Amino acid sequence: MTEDQVKQIVIDIINEIAPDEDTSDLKGEISLRDQMDLDSMDFLDIVMELRKQHGIEVPEEDYPELASLDSCGNYLTPKFNAK
Amino acid sequence: MPRDSLDNQHFETVIIGAGMAGMAAGIRLALAGKKVIILERHNASGGLNSFYSIEGRKYDVGLHALTNYVPKSTKGTPLAKLLRQLRIPYDALDLCPQFGSRVAFPGCELKFSNDFALLEAEVARAFPAQTDGFRALAEEVRTLDAFNLGAIPTSAREAVQRHIKDSLLEDMIFCPVMYYGSAEEHDMDYGQFAIMFRSLFFEGFARPFEGVRVIIKLLQDKYRSLGGLRRMKCGIQKIHSDGTRATAITLDDGATLTADKIISTAGVVETERLCDDRPADASANNIGQLSFTETITALDCQPADFGWEDTIIFFNTRERFHYGRCDDDLVDPTSGVICFPNNYDYSDGRQMDEGFLRITAMANHDQWCALEEPEYLAQKEHWYQELQKVALGILPQPKLDLDAHRLDKDMFTPRTVRKFTGHLNGAIYGAPHKIKDGRTHLENLYIAGTDQGFLGIIGAMLSGISMANLHVLKGN
Secondary structure (H helix, E strand, O other): OOHHHHHHHHHHHHHHHOOOOOOOOOOOOOEHHHHOOOOHHHHHHHHHHHHHHHOOOOOHHHHHHHOEHHHHHHHHHHHHHOO | OOOOOOOOOEEEEEEEOOEHHHHHHHHHHHHOOOOEEEEOOOOOOEOOOEEEEEOOEEEEEOOOOEOOOOOOOOOOOHHHHHHHHHOOOHHHHOEEEEOOEEEEEOOEEEEEOOOHHHHHHHHHHHOHHHHHHHHHHHHHHHHOOOOOOOOOOOEHHHHHHOOOOOHHHHHHHHHHHHHOOOOOOOOOEHHHHHHHHHHHHHHOOEEEOOOHHHHHHHHHHHHHHOOOEEEOOOOEEEEEEOOOOEEEEEEOOOOEEEEEEEEEOOOHHHHHHHEOOOOOOOOHHHOOOOEEEEEEEEEOOOHHHHOOOOOEEEEEOOOOOOOOOOOOOOEEEEEEEEEOOOOEOOHHHOOOOOEEEEEEEEEOHHHHHHOOHHHHHHHHHHHHHHHHHHHHHHOOOOOOOHHHHEEEEEEEOHHHHHHHHOOHHHOOOOOOOOOOOOEOOOOOEEEOOHHHOOOHHHHHHHHHHHHHHHHHHOOO
């Protein structure tokens, strides 16, 4: 799986948990919180859906790795490919 | 067909109580795929906020107004957070904003609406010397971290007196804020004050056209659709522990089940007293002292036909507003809340077929519960009449005769509250000392709901959500 595919999975999850947010023009390198109205509760939901839909575990100390789409791609792609 | 016994079953989380907090917590856990069950002593969901029918007429209890109302797409507010966390679309709540409300004291009135500018203008009109103080108070409340007051006094009375130098205005601000959520007598925590002030005045009031049942049904349906389990008429007899952890739960029917974690919305003292390592009279000093009575009158026409256009009126007839246990009599009719569920801006030209007038006042739990049945009924009738008289003294002169247009009436007392919520003393807003982190003396037993310290319906649901997130979902 490529980093772009993994980023798309994250965008799909955001669309699901925050249907009112516009995700069509997200910048990869800028933090998701700065581009959308997401709080720590919403990040918990991203983690929850990664586990539920894809069996990917993100321990609490790694939550900062999900800050931007690029960092999500970096951090999650090896996890997806290791499945 | 006898229902399956829960005996010997194991759950990842057991939730005690199918009120707003319990159902919201249940939805969060079911969303995460947890094996979760909600146990509810009664046959109806909703807890403090519920509904019933008599002779086909629908009544609401609790919910005069949903506070924390903001229009669709208002970001970063409690309502927006709640909907996202529960994955419920905004429109499903069918929230219709209030017309306008007021605080009515002897010789002084303050109108307010969902636009804060109206209250500011009203304060400037009635208390010109307090205009700047009120503005400073509002600014402080807007930016305050309600859970970390720093150097600001924790007494809301003291904190407000730093800005407001007129005791009449001070009382008029406290009256609605206390009536809509304070479990403490005479004063409250300034953080709680700030949460209430924002939810009432910066945000506002709304109501679903069909009332509280809309919200309860939404929560039930969402929870069920996610595969969450629920058992009604299922009271808890005991929570067993080894002194550190809750190890098992025994139900009223004798069945015993186990759970990794328990979230209880039964109240903090009530929950502690369920635990077998605690005495039956534990934490007696943290039992709420405030209970209420409410009369509901069904009318064959709209309140507007009487000339009554307000949504909600918070009233006081004494020189100083007294928010404390009613000791002298069954009911303290000198302050209270008058509510017209008809007076919301229902979209698409909808209006309720019948008019409703609801009057709430403080009442004495022990005295009501000591009455024998015939006397109980006689006192209900007496206080129903008394409260109508008080309300007629507050409301604009009616254009019609109330007695001639009454279809039916009902009344709940502290006895009713105790029966349906299980709250000791029938204390609607629960214990005065709140448990903000939800922790108890047992490491896997948590408190959510009224006694965790979030207020109002939206607050109750957010409490369930945040406790489920913090104690079950996070780091798991």
